[in-house]
Amino acid sequence: MARALIHVPPTAKRGEVIEIKTLISHVMETGYRIGVTGKPIPRDIIDDFVCTYNGEEVFRAKLYPAIAANPFISFFTVATESGTLAFSWTDQHGATQVQTAAITVE
Amino acid sequence: MLLHIAIRPARATPAMMRDAVRTAIGEAPVTKGKVKLDLPPIVENGNSVPCTVTVESPMTATDYVKAIHVFNEKNPQPNVISVKLGPRAGRAAFTTRIRLADSQTVTAIAEMSDGSCWSDDVDVIVTLAACVEESIK
Numbered sequence: 001m002a003r004a005l006i007h008v009p010p011t012a013k014r015g016e017v018i019e020i021k022t023l024i025s026h027v028m029e030t031g032y033r034i035g036v037t038g039k040p041i042p043r044d045i046i047d048d049f050v051c052t053y054n055g056e057e058v059f060r061a062k063l064y065p066a067i068a069a070n071p072f073i074s075f076f077t078v079a080t081e082s083g084t085l086a087f088s089w090t091d092q093h094g095a096t097q098v099q100t101a102a103i104t105v106e
Numbered sequence: 107m108l109l110h111i112a113i114r115p116a117r118a119t120p121a122m123m124r125d126a127v128r129t130a131i132g133e134a135p136v137t138k139g140k141v142k143l144d145l146p147p148i149v150e151n152g153n154s155v156p157c158t159v160t161v162e163s164p165m166t167a168t169d170y171v172k173a174i175h176v177f178n179e180k181n182p183q184p185n186v187i188s189v190k191l192g193p194r195a196g197r198a199a200f201t202t203r204i205r206l207a208d209s210q211t212v213t214a215i216a217e218m219s220d221g222s223c224w225s226d227d228v229d230v231i232v233t234l235a236a237c238v239e240e241s242i243k
Contacts, residue, residue: 017196030205030236032182058194061202066178066186068154068203075189078196 002026006087008101012079020051020059021074024089024097030065046071048090054083079105117207118184123177126184127215130175131223136215140224143176143214147229152206152236157186161198161216161224171198173217180210181236205236 007021024046031043043065051059058077077085082105088098118126127136144158163171170193176186186204198216206212209232215225 030182053194056194058192059200060190061200062188064183064185064187066181066183066205068205071202073200073202075191075200076195076197078194080194 002097004087004089004097004099006099006101008085008103009079010102011104011106014079014081014105016079017076018079018103019074019076020085021072022049022051022087023070023072025070026089026091028063028065028067028069028071032065044092046089046091048088049073050088050090051075051077052086052088053077054081079103081105117180117182118178120179123179123184123213126177127175127213130173130177130185130188131215131217134217134221134223136223136225138225138227141174141214141216141226143212143226143228145212145228145230147231149206149230149232149234151234152208152232153234154203155206155230155232156201157204157212158201159189159199159214159216159226163198163216163218165193165196165198167193168219170219171195171216172219174198174200175215175217176204177213177215178204178206178210179212180208181206186212206230206232207236208232 002025004024029044033041035041049061086100090096140162142160161171174189
């Protein structure tokens with residue numbers, strides 16, 4: 001779908017609260033704008049974002065057209081064990097993009 | 107400029123925002139406090155406004171924030187973002203960037219695990235609104 005940038009600390013102490021930053025390139029077209037032809041530009045947004053930590057959901061966001069283009073979301077989670085964080089963005093047409101990041105917990 | 111105002115699509119109203127709040131959290135009473143909504147008081151560009159919500163909560167297995175919702179009064183739609191979290195979050199906070207079509211009040215509401223709801227309102231002045239027409243490339 002698009003290019004995504006993720007920042008997850010590569011290592012963390014057990015029980016530490018870590019900040020995760022994500023950004024995906026997407027127009028987030030609201031559907032309310034009028035194009036140069038005078039017709040409305042069709043709505044095209046990412047409406048769902050989920051982060052799972054070793055398969056367990058830790059954060060979910062429902063996005064609306066009021067989210068700026070190239071949605072940036074940062075949030076926190078507790079580093080419980082080494083493993084994989086998976087991030088998935090789903091657009092209104094059902095297309096999903098998944099990206100993963102590894103974390104080592106000491 | 108006048109023409110732009112004339113063709114601007116219908117906007118959300120405070121009443122629509124109230125409806126959106128009730129759809130999201132049900133009939134639970136909302137109390138001010140515990141939530142901190144951070145927005146710049148004066149926004150130069152409404153197309154991308156940094157927005158941070160922080161909720162006071164110990165985030166333990168028995169006392170945590172279930173969800174955080176952000177609403178606005180005057181964009182075409184009252185909803186901005188709805189976030190679901192749990193004890194695994196560790197800290198009940200998130201940051202994103204939002205669009206604002208006009209100077210208005212933005213509201214953040216947090217739903218706690220005990221069912222109580224807390225909120226914060228911020229008035230923002232927007233000098234350049236999120237655009238409603240395509241830019242000429």
